[in-house]
Amino acid sequence: MAEYPARNPFPARGTSIAEETSLPDFLRAWAQGIPTVLLPGVRAAERRVSDYLREFGNDEISRGGIGWLYGAHGVGKTHAARHMMAFVNDARPQAVQLYLKFQEDDFVLAYRRLIPQLSQSLLTDLSLRYLGTLAGDRAGQAGGRSRQDAILSAVADDPTRVYDLFGAHQVELGEVLEEQAKEISAVAGNGQHFERALSYLLRPEFSTAAYDWLCGRPIDPDDSRALGVSGRIDDPVTCRYGLQVLATLVTRSGRPFVLVLDQCEKFLLEDGAPVGANVKLLQALVEMIPGAQGMLLLLSSEAGWEHLPPDLRDRIGTGDHHLRPLSPDEAELVLRVYINTARKHPADGIEPFTESGLLELLRRSGGNIRHLLQLSWASFDAAAPSSDIDAELVATATARHSRSPGLAGLATIVENALVAAGLPAERVDKTGRPPEFLIPDRRSPRALIRLSEAVFYDHEVANALEIVDLVEHARRAGRPMYTAILVTGYVSPPVLAGLREAVRVLVADGSAAFSRELEELVREIAAGERLPVEPGAFHETLRTLNAKLEELGSKSRSEAAMLRRDLADVAERLEREEARPPSDWPIRRAELTDRIAQARNARAEADWAEFRRARADVMRERRRRFTTQAAAGVTAVLLGAISVVAALSAVPWAAVVGAAGAVGAGGAAVLLGRSRGAVVVHRAGAPLENRRDLDVLARGLRAYADPHAADPVGRYAYALKEDPDENYRPLTQAMLTEPLALVRQAIGRRLAVSERTPVDCVTDVQRALRERIPEALLLLARRQRHAESDRPPRSLRDLPPELRIIVALANPQALTLADGALSGHPAESVLAAIGVRGSNHPLAQAFRRGRFDEIDFPRNELRAAARVLSPFEPDGLGTYDWLPLISAIDELYLLFEEMLYHTENPPE
Incomplete structure (x- = not known):
């Protein structure tokens, strides 16, 4: 028997932490201390960078490198990237590598974290070597290849020898600087600023200021004037230019350049939709970094990859790799x-x-x-x-660590989802078999949801194929049926890919993606959709799937979870199934759902109209001021012209010409001022048709962001720009004084990404609620990190019951956080239904089973609880449409309405 491990060999966090550093010692220590399994994603990244290093320096074949690893969180993308960087460190120790994990969609902040990974001494050395390379190129043009090689060799050994070349006039400094300007201008729109900064980086008295400017740090105005550069780098395009200049600087110095950007979905997407400006920015990097002979590796979630425009995917070429679950x-x-x-x-x-x-x-x-x-x-x-x-x-x-539900838990999840959608479903339980759910139609079932244990091997999948055969038989009989298989936790990746070609398969792994897929599945069933499979194509799919399973080979595992199905009796029941008469509750639920949607749309339109009115007032006042100023200027010009005409007879011709020129210049100044003013008004006053327009405009006006701006767009831009940790207090104060709901919501969402936990924000939330600022609840509607479930923070437990509902919904795995003292508040019923008062409470059991027609609960308490959650009543939790928990609040509200319905309409 093998030796028993002397210690626990596994990491408790189970994750690879990639520090934002380029230090070789760190990479070396990481590689020595962290085991790496050569999984497909690791091999893909290593293969990609190996090709890059092999070609680097060969101008005839070198094309730079590009790669994109994507997959779910936790599948090993960051580990693969860190292993790749350690590989580069061993293969080419002189390579310059940078790593960045996006925290948000602000590229300026990302740039300011990225560049300082290079020390001032390293950046100075690179700049000097770059001059040496350019000097060698110039020498080669004049004296041939041998002369070029000699200079490059000398500079490589001691880059300061480039000064000797310039001093001896072996190479003219002016020609080298001119060539440098051309190369930098080719990769940076405002290349002269970067050129000056790189030049002053080599001068000791200005080196620190030049380094700080390149890093995006603020520098003294006197230093800025001395360097001949603009103020602090503070716009995304200039930051992109900076990275492109850096790539050119490194590779032209003779060193490989590797840039890794992690969690790109946080930069590319906002609320699941692509941010156009950021997509274009990343697209430029995809073109320019490899074009400068650098290597760019991008990591993202599956959503980040799926939302890429086709032309950007084309530029990635064959460099993408999908990291899948382990086999x-x-x-x-x-x-x-x-x-x-x-x-x-x-x-x-x-x-x-x-x-x-x-x-x-x-x-x-x-x-x-x-x-x-x-x-x-x-x-x-x-x-x-x-x-x-x-x-x-x-x-x-692992019971308290695992995210994947067991069969019983999965059945409860499915039942609750069907009940929440108002779908009448029959649950079928048979001894030794997982549950299944039949959704009836008028004469026969229109949908079947079958639960399954984890699927590991093909002989188990062969049994699952009986369900697919059942669908085909139903199709042949003229009864097409929507069929789905829900598997607890795991399906072997090749088997999953094959099954999904024939039937809808959801893997219940406890992730947010599974929750979204289940919602979509229920929505499709409720809409009466069928699986759109053409008969011939469906039969061919089955044939192909069986062939794939044969190729996988049968693996016998006696202890594996088995998927044994005997569907003969199910098929027979499906043949004779008669639909049950529909309940009146689904009709009532549909009416409530429509009312909720209408009320929510009305509130959104009211917030938007309020914002547009406030902005229109500002624009109107701004135009009035411009018009007044322009009129005053034109009047002054006309008076001057009249004076000139009146004095023509008494003034020499030269003076007349001078006066006319002055008048013309004055008129031109007025017109120019008017024109510039119009440009400013046009940009700031761009039409706003929807929230997307507002987001785009606010990002463009971040330089003018101000919490006290008269223009609400400036205040909205402030909410998008401000750091929620460094400037937490100014943001909370801005939310308290902000009159527009739309801007308060933006500030609240910004504060919600703060590192401060909900318990740290309780005082601020309570203060805001006293000021009638409900948007502060966004600080509470988050998961409480580092919370002991048996010793919850006192400040959360002391919150009013209606606020503890938000705490409970945000922390479903730690309900004791919301377990405060009992009171007579109607919210106590909601807390009990969620499970805060224990799983044996009648409301919790009813909520878990999804059966409310048998519960006996006072009608007035049900109605009061529904009011707490109401999307219609003033201050009902359901009216806070901007809460991330709003769908869960809606579900609770509808469940209490259902209990109330059954109480008021008992069965006859």
């Missing part, structure tokens, strides 16, 4: 590599984990490597010394 063999390899770090003698097995333990880890982690390592740590930590870690131990040890 069973890959998961076994991951465990073995980590376990061997804690053994004196490496072995081939994964002891103390058994095969069943491995498969349970896969099911509970969904094949996500970060979660797999976290759960492995918890399982090893819970195991007795020298004991095996099997499926039962994994299930027990």
Whole structure:
């Protein structure tokens, strides 16, 4: 038997932390201390950078490098990138590498974190070597290749020798600087500023100021004038130019340049939609960094990749790689590599984990490597010394860590989703089989939702194909049926890809993506949609799928979760199923849903109209001032002209000409001033048709952002620009004094990304609520980090019951955070339904089962609880449409309305 590990070999956090540093020692220490499994994503990144390094320096074949890794959070993108950087550090120690993880869509802040990773001494050395390269190029043009090679060799050994070349006039400094200006201008629109900064970087008395300016830091106005540069770098385009100049500087100095940008979705997307300006900015980097012989690696979520425009994807070419969940063999390899770090003698097995333990880890982690390592740590930590870690131990040890629901939990989730959508469904439970749900139509079921244990191997999938066959039989009989399979936690990636070609498959891994997919599935069923599969194509899909499964090969695993199905009786029941008469509640629910949508739209339109009115008033006043000033200027010009005409007879001709010139100049100045004023008004007063227009305009006017601006766009821009941690207090004060709801919402959303936890913001929330500023609730509607569920922060528990509803919804895994003292407030019923008062409370059980027609609860208490959640009543939680929890609040409101409906309309 293999040696038992001497310590827990797994990381508790299960994640690779990529520090924003380019220090080689850090990369070397990381590579030595962190195990790396050569999974497909790791190999893809390493292969891409290997090609780049092999071609670098060969002008005939070098094309630079570009790569894009995308996948779900926790699948190993950051680890793959860090491994790639460590590989570069070993292969080419002189390479310059930068890493940045986007925190938001502000490229200026990103630039100011990125460039300072290079020290002043390194940047100075690069600038000097760049001059040496240019000097060598000039010498080569005059004296041939041998002369060029000699100079480049000398400068490579000692870059300061370039000064000797200039002093001896072997190469003319003016010609070199002229060539430098051309190259920098080719990659930067305002190249003269960067050229001056690089030149002054070499002068000791100005080097620090030049370095600070290049890093985007503020510098003294006197230094700015001395350098001949503009003020602080504060716009995204100039920041892009800075990166492009840096890439040119590094590669022309003879060093490889590698830039890694992580979490690009935070930069590219806002509320799930692409930000056009940021897409264009990234597209320019994709073109310019490889064009400067650099390597650019981009990491993003699947959404970040899917929202890329086609032309940007085309520029990535074959450089993209989709990181998928682990296969069973890959998961076994991951465990073995980590376990061997804690053994004196490496072995081939994964002891103390058994095969069943491995498969349970896969099911509970969904094949996500970060979660797999976290759960492995918890399982090893819970195991007795020298004991095996099997499926039962994994299930027990990871119960509070796992995101993936079991079959019972998944059935509850599906039931609640169907009930919330007002869909009458029959749940079918048979001994030894997972539940299934039939959604009836007039004569036969129109939808079938089948639950399944985790799917690992093809012989289990073959049973799932019986469901697909059932759909085909129904189609042949003229009864097409919407069919979906919901799997707990895990499906082997190749099997999942094949199944999805034939039937709708959702993997219940506890992620937000699964919740969205389930909502979409229920919405499609409610709309009466069918799976749009052409008969011939469907049959061919089945044939292809079977062929794929045969290629995968049958793997026998006695302890694997089995998907054994006997569908003969189900098919027979489907043939004779008669639809139940519809309940009146779905009709009532549909009416309420329509009313909610109408009320929400009305509030959004009112907020938008309020904003536009305020802005129109500002624009009207601004135009009035411009008109008054222009009229005064024109009057002055006319009076001057009259005076000139009156004095023509008495004034010499030369003086007349001079006076006329002065009048003309005055008129031109007035007209020019008017024109410039018109440009300013045009830009600031650009038409606003929707929120997207406002966001675009506000980003363009960030330089004029001001919490006290008369123009509400300036205040809105302030909300987008201000740092929520460094300027937390100014932002909260701005929210308290802001008269427009739309701007307050923007400020609240900005504050919600602060590192301050909700418990740290309770005082500010309470103060804002006293001032009738409900937007401060955005600070509360967030997950409380580092919270002990058995010792919740006192300030959260002391909140009023209606606010503790928000705390509970934001922290579903730590409901004790909202467990304050009992009171007679109607919100107590809502807290009980969520589960704050325990899972055995009648309301919690009703909420969990989705059955409210049997509950006996006082009608007045139900009505009062519904008012607390109402999207119609003043100050009802449902009227706060901008809360990220609004869909959960709506669901609770509709559930209490349903209980009230059944109480007022008991069955006969």
